Amino acid sequence: MSLIKSISGIRGTIGGRSGEGLGGVDIVKFTAAYAEFIKRKKNGKAKKIVVGRDARISGQMVEHLVSGTLMAMGLDVVNIGLATTPTTEIAVTGEQADGGIIITASHNPTQWNALKLLNSDGEFLSDAEGKQVIAIAEAEDFTFADVFDLGHEYLNQTYNERHIQAVLNLPLVDVEAIAKADFTVAVDAVNSVGGIIIPQLLRALGVKNIIELNCEANGRFAHTPEPIPENLTQIADVMRGGKADVGIVVDPDVDRLALVMENGEMFVEEYTLVAVADYVLSHTPGSTVSNLSSSRALSDVTLGHGCEYNAAAVGEVNVVAKMKATNAVIGGEGNGGVIYPELHYGRDALVGVALFLTLLAKSGKKMTELKAGYPQYAIAKNKITLTPDVDVDAILEAAKKHFANERINDIDGVKIDFADSWVHLRKSNTEPIIRIYSEASTIERAEALAEEMKQIIASL
Secondary structure, three states: EEEEOOOEEEEEEEEEOOOOOEOOOHHHHHHHHHHHHHHHHHHOOOOEEEEEEEOOOOOHHHHHHHHHHHHHHHOEEEEEEOHHHHHEEEEHHHHOOOOEEEEEOOOOOOEEEEEEEEEEEEEEEOHHHHHHHHHHHHOOOOOOOOOOOOEEEEOOHHHHHHHHHHHHOOOOOHHHHHHHOOEEEEEEOOOOOOOHHHHHHHHOOOOEEEEEEEEOOOOOOOOOOOOOOHHHHHHHHHOOOOOOOOEEEOOOOOEEEEEEHHHHOOOHHHHHHHHHHHHHHHOOOOOEEEOOOOOOOOHHHHHHHOOEEEEEEHHHHHHHHHHHHHOOOOEEEOOOEEEEOOOOOOOHHHHHHHHHHHHHHHHOOHHHHHHHOOOEEEEEEEEEEOOOOEEEEHHHHHHHHEEEEEEOOOOEEEEEOOOOOOEEEOOOOOOOOOOOOOOOEEEEHHHHHHHHHHHHHEEE
């Protein structure tokens, strides 16, 4: 059994003894701590929390515990039912709520679930705020409401439609162009909430021919849910068979978007953001942001438009903070997470789909042709395991000195930028591991760079 407490919420495998897995007591304790945090932040005037969930099989059970606990803490609950993470984020501001809880373990397997915590802007809590919630939970420093002050639950299942309409209303989304292109689109939604909302979105965008794969929102994942190539053989076979022009894959909570080209090959998650940013920048010049472990291709495309690129520490909350600080027009993470502030500050596969299909329709190209027009890079992900007594921070500091003549960014670990490649070293917060992300013109060169870095770290 596993239970992981972090600044973004609580995540674990369902069942087991309290404190060992994500059991009922753990769900109640952490939800109560979050409610207490929100009440304190609002000086006791907090009234309303939005709750949404993905379709995993433990979702309804967790939802009942979360909603009941929030009501027991004296807060009203707006339950939006089966909903994506970005839909729930939009609902928080739509309801003028004091916060929100998304019940989803994102790309984790079936046995996992989690509580993701939002502030009143529909954005994830900051590092400091997350630590406050954890501290309240550990101390069980929360007080339940008396019988006359209990909250109430209200059901509101209109937000899928509202989310879709908000995407359609964006000036850069061209429904007419998409409809005219007459795409056939294959969708793999891994039997979660994407199976409800992505086909609805496509029909609203004028797509008439939709091949639905794993679009029953029953939570019984047809394959490992992380949208990476080894898990996407089914949709790849469909695309190779010449049955569709575009392949769309989303994770269980629909904040990540992966694309499959007409030849069955991945467009590559890193390039979801690159392509969408290229389209956005061609109409609304401005700065862009991604995290340090994302492809250099976004920087190249941004500079090609005469605009400024900035890197953020890894994590959506850090990317959003940097986007706000630089007034970025588009940003996100290399895992297929597109953040488009014109809609909201959150990774959102729906807006990614709409903007990408608009770009593809207006370009008149096939996906393979579009991809070929972008700078070509490949990323390798490795790690080096150290003994527990090794001072990882000292190793990273030594790496900085070793590469002092290169461009160094140390806002999150150490990133070393070479002329035609880069390496990002990040330490794990839970074990003596240094994660090594490397990018070069080919995967072979990226892997070789990682091996070279392992040897240097070993010598340090």
